[in-house]
Amino acid sequence: MFSDAQLAPYAAQSATSRGRRHNEAASSSRSEYQRDRDRIIHCTAFRRLEYKTQVFVNHEGDLFRTRLTHSLEVAQIARSTARNLRLNEDLVEAISLAHDLGHTPFGHAGQDALNACMKEFGGFEHNLQSLRVVDTLEERYGAFDGLNLTFETREGILKHCSLNNASKLGDVGQRFLEKKQANLEAQLTNLADEIAYNNHDIDDGLRSGLLVESQLIELDFYGRFRAEVATTYPGIAGRRAISETIRRMINALIVDLITTSEQRIRDCAPQSVDDVRHADPLIAFSEAMQKQATVLKQFLHHNLYRHYMVNRMASKARRVVTDLFNAMMDEPILLPPDYQMKLTDKNQQQDDLQQARKIADYIAGMTDRYAMLEHRRLFSVDEV
Ligand code: MG
Numbered sequence: 001m002f003s004d005a006q007l008a009p010y011a012a013q014s015a016t017s018r019g020r021r022h023n024e025a026a027s028s029s030r031s032e033y034q035r036d037r038d039r040i041i042h043c044t045a046f047r048r049l050e051y052k053t054q055v056f057v058n059h060e061g062d063l064f065r066t067r068l069t070h071s072l073e074v075a076q077i078a079r080s081t082a083r084n085l086r087l088n089e090d091l092v093e094a095i096s097l098a099h100d101l102g103h104t105p106f107g108h109a110g111q112d113a114l115n116a117c118m119k120e121f122g123g124f125e126h127n128l129q130s131l132r133v134v135d136t137l138e139e140r141y142g143a144f145d146g147l148n149l150t151f152e153t154r155e156g157i158l159k160h161c162s163l164n165n166a167s168k169l170g171d172v173g174q175r176f177l178e179k180k181q182a183n184l185e186a187q188l189t190n191l192a193d194e195i196a197y198n199n200h201d202i203d204d205g206l207r208s209g210l211l212v213e214s215q216l217i218e219l220d221f222y223g224r225f226r227a228e229v230a231t232t233y234p235g236i237a238g239r240r241a242i243s244e245t246i247r248r249m250i251n252a253l254i255v256d257l258i259t260t261s262e263q264r265i266r267d268c269a270p271q272s273v274d275d276v277r278h279a280d281p282l283i284a285f286s287e288a289m290q291k292q293a294t295v296l297k298q299f300l301h302h303n304l305y306r307h308y309m310v311n312r313m314a315s316k317a318r319r320v321v322t323d324l325f326n327a328m329m330d331e332p333i334l335l336p337p338d339y340q341m342k343l344t345d346k347n348q349q350q351d352d353l354q355q356a357r358k359i360a361d362y363i364a365g366m367t368d369r370y371a372m373l374e375h376r377r378l379f380s381v382d383e384v
Contacts, residue, residue: 004031008086010270012183018151018171021135022144032150033090039147040094043140045101045133051367052100053107055201055304056208057313059369064204067100070196074099077254078192082185084258085265085283091185092192094149095156099193102129104364105371106317113321114360117329121356128165129364130157131172137361156186180277187283188261195253198296199246205304206242213242219299221292225249256289320375321363327378328359334378335362 004013014031027035040046049068056064065073075096082092103126104110111126118124131154135146155172166173175182202222205211216222225248229241236244264282268275276282285293304310332340332355339362341355366374376383 004088006086007088008265010184010265010272010276011087012091012152012185012273013088014090016273020148020150022148024148031090033088033094033153036147036149036153037090037094037097039149040098040101040134043101043134043138043147045138045365046097048365048367049100049103051369052103052105053110053317053368054197054204055107055310056204057106057317057368060313061208063207065200067103070200071097071100073196073200074189074193077195077250078189081188081192081254081257085184085188085261087184087188091152091156091183092189094153095186095189096192098130098134098149098153098157099159099189100126100130101133101157102126102131102364104129104321105366105368106314106321109314109317110321110371113318114325114363117322117325118356118360121353121360124360124364125161125165126364127157127159128161129361131169132361137365152183152185155182156189159186159190175277181279181281182277183273184276184283187281188257191257191283191285194293195250195257198293198300199250199253201300201304202296203242203246205300207239210307210309211304215303216299219295221249221296225252253285253289253293256286257283260284260286260289320371323379324363324371324375325359328362329356332359335359 004011004015007013012033014033017032019032026032030038046068049071050066052067054065054067054070075093078092078096079089081087082089104114104124111124115124133146134149134154134157137145138147139145141148151171155175158169158172161169161173161176163176166176174180181187202211202216206213206216213226217226222245226241226245228248229236229244233241233244261283264280264284268279268282270276270279270282284290328334335358339358341351341358363371
């Protein structure tokens with residue numbers, strides 16, 4: 001049997017969860033958050049993460065991170081940190097595995113293109129889409145649409161959103177309107193995400209050759225650990241040296257996150273999740289580490305995310321997504337039957353709004369390679 005007995009009083013407890021939108025009997029063998037995690041792992045959108053871009057498009061190489069391996073790395077970092085802080089490991093694992101379910105194909109280029117296409121129809125935001133996947137789009141259960149996850153997992157998935165959107169989201173939007181914090185598990189997963197992508201993007205950037213190590217050595221954070229590695233293992237070079245450096249960076253970030261958060265928790269002395277909600281964010285890096293992380297992020301922005309070869313792929317990705325959206329909006333009969341609206345002709349604006357949202361759901365659900373195939377099917381006369 002599971003027990004939350006060893007958790008801190010300010011950790012999310014399965015027994016006091018705010019529950020699910022549709023009532024279900026408790027499981028005899030798993031906590032509520034373990035159940036959430038299991039539902040996420042078994043859902044369709046989770047399997048699609050394997051074929052969705054993080055920075056590099058899936059077919060560019062077998063060793064680059066995908067959304068799936070990224071999500072697993074986030075879960076690993078979040079879980080080991082949670083255990084140190086006596087937070088709920090099952091909940092951070094569930095949030096980590098679900099946090100990117102709403103991502104479009106082709107990473108941020110795909111999301112930006114879809115958002116632009118949806119401008120007149122309420123926009124598109126991957127965070128909101130992740131929630132939409134678990135709340136409504138998955139069709140697996142007889143009694144309800146979606147996965148019927150607990151409030152706490154759903155709240156953690158919704159990292160941020162505009163006040164306008166928050167007002168339409170019911171319970172999970174409330175904290176944005178009231179300017180309160182999410183529970184510590186959600187705060188932690190957010191930063192675990194950041195640790196994961198900053199470090200694996202360096203690794204992938206070097207592996208791809210778009211970044212070279214001499215650029216990174218100029219950054220204090222990388223350079224310091226790289227020097228330490230050279231002292232410990234004289235003559236070490238290549239991928240082995242990079243891995244030894246990156247593992248030290250990840251470790252330093254996690255240790256800093258644990259120490260700083262412990263201190264903030266001690267100072268604030270919350271006795272419950274409710275105390276956490278009313279406090280300032282308690283899971284945080286030290287100021288010095290935050291500065292280093294910002295420098296790293298800026299470096300990646302300038303040198304990797306805006307590298308001309310990444311731009312080239314991003315430009316193609318935007319074209320694919322935009323072409324698909326426009327073609328389907330012009331001719332909804334091109335869509336699979338499930339995605340075609342029954343048009344009423346009575347309220348054109350309402351019909352367009354609903355049709356656009358269905359097309360956005362369809363495109364967002366595509367893997368990189370499915371989007372490319374669909375594009376060929378629609379635009380190449382040679383493709384059947
Ligand atoms: Mg992420």
